[in-house]
Each structure stands twice: as structure tokens, then as C-alpha cells.
Amino acid sequence: MKRVGMPDKSFDLLNKIFLTAIVIIVVYPLIFVISASISDPAAVSSGKMWLLPIDITFDGYKLILQDASIWLGYRNTIFYTTVGTLIHLFVLLPCAYALSRKELMGRKYILWIILFTMMFSGGLIPTYLVIKTLGMLDTMWALVIPGVVGAWSILVARTFFQQSIPDQLVEASKIDGASDFYIFLRIVLPLSLPIVAVMSLFHAVGLWNQYFNALIYLSDRDKYPLQLILREILVVNQMQLGEGSGEQTESLIEQVRTGGLIKYAVIIVSSLPLLIAYPFLQRFFVQGVLIGSIKE
Amino acid sequence: MNLNQAKSPKKLPVNSGFNKVRKNFLKNWQLYAFLLPALSYFIIFHYIPMYGVQIAFKNFIANKGIWGSPWIGFDHFTRFFDSYYFWRLIKNTLILSLYQLLLFPLPIILALSLNELKNGAFKKWAQTLTYAPHFISVVVVVGMIVIFLDPINGLVNQLIVLFGGEQIRFLDSPKWFRHIFVWSGVWQSLGWGSIIYLAALAGVNPELHEAAEIDGASRMQRILHINIPSILPTIVVLFILNIGSFMSVGFEKVLLMQNSLNLETSDVIQTYVYQAGLLEGQYGFAAAIGLFDSLINIALLITFNYVARKTSNNSLW
Numbered sequence: 001m002k003r004v005g006m007p008d009k010s011f012d013l014l015n016k017i018f019l020t021a022i023v024i025i026v027v028y029p030l031i032f033v034i035s036a037s038i039s040d041p042a043a044v045s046s047g048k049m050w051l052l053p054i055d056i057t058f059d060g061y062k063l064i065l066q067d068a069s070i071w072l073g074y075r076n077t078i079f080y081t082t083v084g085t086l087i088h089l090f091v092l093l094p095c096a097y098a099l100s101r102k103e104l105m106g107r108k109y110i111l112w113i114i115l116f117t118m119m120f121s122g123g124l125i126p127t128y129l130v131i132k133t134l135g136m137l138d139t140m141w142a143l144v145i146p147g148v149v150g151a152w153s154i155l156v157a158r159t160f161f162q163q164s165i166p167d168q169l170v171e172a173s174k175i176d177g178a179s180d181f182y183i184f185l186r187i188v189l190p191l192s193l194p195i196v197a198v199m200s201l202f203h204a205v206g207l208w209n210q211y212f213n214a215l216i217y218l219s220d221r222d223k224y225p226l227q228l229i230l231r232e233i234l235v236v237n238q239m240q241l242g243e244g245s246g247e248q249t250e251s252l253i254e255q256v257r258t259g260g261l262i263k264y265a266v267i268i269v270s271s272l273p274l275l276i277a278y279p280f281l282q283r284f285f286v287q288g289v290l291i292g293s294i295k296e
Numbered sequence: 297m298n299l300n301q302a303k304s305p306k307k308l309p310v311n312s313g314f315n316k317v318r319k320n321f322l323k324n325w326q327l328y329a330f331l332l333p334a335l336s337y338f339i340i341f342h343y344i345p346m347y348g349v350q351i352a353f354k355n356f357i358a359n360k361g362i363w364g365s366p367w368i369g370f371d372h373f374t375r376f377f378d379s380y381y382f383w384r385l386i387k388n389t390l391i392l393s394l395y396q397l398l399l400f401p402l403p404i405i406l407a408l409s410l411n412e413l414k415n416g417a418f419k420k421w422a423q424t425l426t427y428a429p430h431f432i433s434v435v436v437v438v439g440m441i442v443i444f445l446d447p448i449n450g451l452v453n454q455l456i457v458l459f460g461g462e463q464i465r466f467l468d469s470p471k472w473f474r475h476i477f478v479w480s481g482v483w484q485s486l487g488w489g490s491i492i493y494l495a496a497l498a499g500v501n502p503e504l505h506e507a508a509e510i511d512g513a514s515r516m517q518r519i520l521h522i523n524i525p526s527i528l529p530t531i532v533v534l535f536i537l538n539i540g541s542f543m544s545v546g547f548e549k550v551l552l553m554q555n556s557l558n559l560e561t562s563d564v565i566q567t568y569v570y571q572a573g574l575l576e577g578q579y580g581f582a583a584a585i586g587l588f589d590s591l592i593n594i595a596l597l598i599t600f601n602y603v604a605r606k607t608s609n610n611s612l613w
Contacts, residue, residue, distance in 0.1 A: 095334030122345025123586030234439025
């Protein structure tokens, strides 16, 4: 049967060592951030905390949970993500379904028109001017409408409909007098929940994580999504935490002390929804990539 | 219900082209209505901007609009080609892209390696854990980079000092920018990028492996002579797709990592478009640079697709 020679055994061992090394490299920064967010900042900055939390404190979390801008950002992001994902489905699903039906004449050309946008685009400035002309600057629409659907998603959803909705089913319903609207809503959609789940997840993650559109289209701080607030705290280093809560008396040393803590905590808080949901949703995401890789 | 019979009455005598279209439209108008939201989106947010690209050849005056502004030909382009920044931008963009492209095989290696594991707990864990960083936002990734590379409190510098080295101001140094940018990208996308190759590997015919085993091929030989050739089509297609966005580098991340001290290596075409266009309001000029960038991308895509089709029979179209 299987010949496991010496070289193959050592191959196995080397392979496992290699993979273990990769997993450690990928996971270590994540564990470090989690531990650092609940460790005493002194232990973190002196290098004593390198894996597990030391002198556990939740001060970082307390501070950011008191901060109004984080809450506002959170609320805005949840709102943008929900509304954006719903619009995404409303645009994506009917279009992909129609393109999967053979009765639709010229569907190849229509698909081509859509796919062309993957290869060539007007670019940042002309797109910005369109948004501006439409009066969408500084509104939530600028975050959810541009990029509401991509050619790739349409291709993937269309492939799904083609492969998993039997033609006979649709035709039989038509003979029974069902309209396309009815067939789509009552027959096709209930059978397509996997693709709906996959596409919503992908799009929701994208919306949750987007910052650039917000950066260029929004000026009103009250509309900022979480990522822009994060950018200020993590990258631009403009910490405005504690403002207005009468804590300006804090010494500079104390500010430096909590500054680091806040950064770690804010990373965790902002990524929390995904961190919690990810293990459960992983198979959907993988499924999405796999359906996407099917050609024709 | 006999479905085959239901189909047959469709075969009526062939109508003239126009009539056929009209009849089809009347019969399936709801399907055409399904296309409306998506098509209007693509027209408004993709095709109108393509039309708007003409401002690259115009002296754009806001209150005259795109259509009313006067033509100036290639002035914006020549100004860009002659500018002090031109070669720096081209060089930085090219080097970052090539650097990233060079690391293209890494997810393939990871997939080949994962594929050698039996479907055990270790494989599952390894996959779950390596995919995870893909879901972290760019802002958080850059935030983590800033924290880890902090000159005083950062873990990396603490280690350097521990081993008797000098602290390095990584993020303020043009020398380090490229490495940090590219390798943090590898950290974030390595696992995720391997999924598609793993799927391709799952489709490799097991008989090939059995036959090779009988012939006494080692694991390494089977990887080289069976696994890699089997997934080559997938590799080629993904490679071409990568080429298509060659000049776009992850510009949102570049923008986040950029500061006045590392500009020498971090200034890329896209960030310059953002700077000149949106921050300085030189719409026409920035649109011209953006167009230049898109044209290079599409030319590369077409070239590589052609080469791939001629040499390996695998291509996007």
C-alpha cells in the first residue's frame, strides 16, 4: 500500500514545522494586541508583556467607551453597513438573476458592458465630480451608493443562479402563469439563500472597513464612520479622547500611559464584531471565494 | 408534468430581427426591469466618469462644467511628464508593484503546503488562523504597524535594543517604507490568497498521484510534477488579474502609511492624483494622471493576456 519512505517522513515533519511557523507569524500580532489592550501599559512599554496579559486592567476600554466620537462612529458604521448591504442586494440579485436567464436577449453584451468596468474606469477625479454634481457630497449616500455592486459579484451570483436554479423549475412556474417578479421573489430567492448570505457578508465587511470614500466625501464629523475615527486615533495621532469630560487635568505622563492602552483597545473594539462572527461565518466566506473561482 | 412538451411550441417560424426583439421584450419585460438598478448604477458611476475623463484634455472650469470647459489638448500630460515628480512617481509605483508581484508565489506555496496535510484539526486551525487578518481593516493594519514599529515603545524596536542594536524610525524612513508596505500586505493576505489554489488542488486527479506513487515518486516530486502543473491554469489567470491592477498598488494603504518624511519612496501615482486633484483642486491635471495610470494598466492587462493565450492557452478572454 502506501510507501512512506524516510524522505517522505521528514518531508511531513518539515512541512508541519513550516506551517506552524507561518501560523505563529500571522497570529502573534493579533494575540499581542489583545493582550496589550488589557495589560498594564507600563508592562507593555517596558517589553515585559510579550504574550499573555500582565496586571490586567480595563482602563483602555473604559476610556474609549466614555468617548462620544467612538460611539457615534460605531453607530454610523452600523447604519451605513446595514443600509449599504440592503441596497447592494437590491441591485445585485435581480440583475444577476436576469443575466442568468436564457430568455434575456443580448445578455452577453450587457455582461460585457458590466465587465468592462473591471478593466477601465474614469478614475478618482471624474468619479468625484459625478458624486459632487449629484449633490451626494457629505451625505451617507456617498458611502453606500458608489461601489454598491461590483462586476465580480454579478458574475459570481449569475454563475450561482445558472448552476443551482433548474431551468425546468422556472419554466414550469411560467406555464402555471407566474410572472418573473413572482418567480424571482417566491421561488428563486428562497432557493438562493447561500449566495445571498455570501454576497451580503462580503459586501458588509467591505463597508465596515472602508475609509477612503468617507475621507474624500465627508466633511461633517457627525457623519464619520468608525474607520475615520480610528484613523485619527491610530494613524494621525490626534487623540481627542476625554475632551469635555473634565479630564484635561490629567498629567502628560498619564496621557502617554493611557494613550497606548487606548490604541490597543480601540483596535479590538472596532474589529470585535468581525472577530466574534468570523469563526462562524468562515465557511460562507470560503464558499464565496470558491464560487467566484468557477469559470463560466 | 411533461416539461419537454412545454418547450416545443416556442419553435415558431423565425420572425424578422426587430419583431423578435420586440416580442421578446414584451414577453420578458420584467427580466429587463431587473437589470435597471444595476445598469443605471454602472452608467452613472462608471460610464459617466469615463465620459468625464475628457477633463484630462480640458482646462476645467467648475462653473462651465465638463462639457463647457475649453479644450487644451495634451497640456496636462506634458506638464506631468515634465514635472519634477514624474520619474519619482513612476519609479515608486513600479518598484512597489514589482515587489508585490515578486511575492505572488507565496500563497501558492502556502496552499501546496496545506494541501499536504491530512484533513485534520491542524489543517483547519491553520486555515482559520491564516485567513483571519484578511478581515481586519486597512486602517487597523496600519495602526498596528504604527504601534509595532514605534521608535520607543514598539515591540520591534524593543527587540532591536535588547539585542544591542539602535532604534530605527521605520515609518519616517524612505528606506523602510517599501518593505513594511509589502510584507504587511503579505501578512494580511497570505492565507486568504491561498484559498483559491487549495480549491484547485482539491480538484487534482488522485489517480495521477497513485500512479506516481507506484513509480516511486517522492512527495516533493509529486508536488513539482503533478500538483503545480495541475493548478497552473489557475495560477496564470490570477497572475493576469494581478497584472491588471499592476499600477494601482494598494493605494489606500499607501496613503495611510505616507508621511512627509517617507514621501521619497511612498509617493505613488495614485496618491499624487489624490493630492493634486482633491486636496489642491487641480481636477484636470489629476484626471490626466489618473488616465495615464489606467491606460498603462489596461495595456499591461491586454499584453499579458495575449502572451498567456499564446503560450499556455490560459487567458481571461
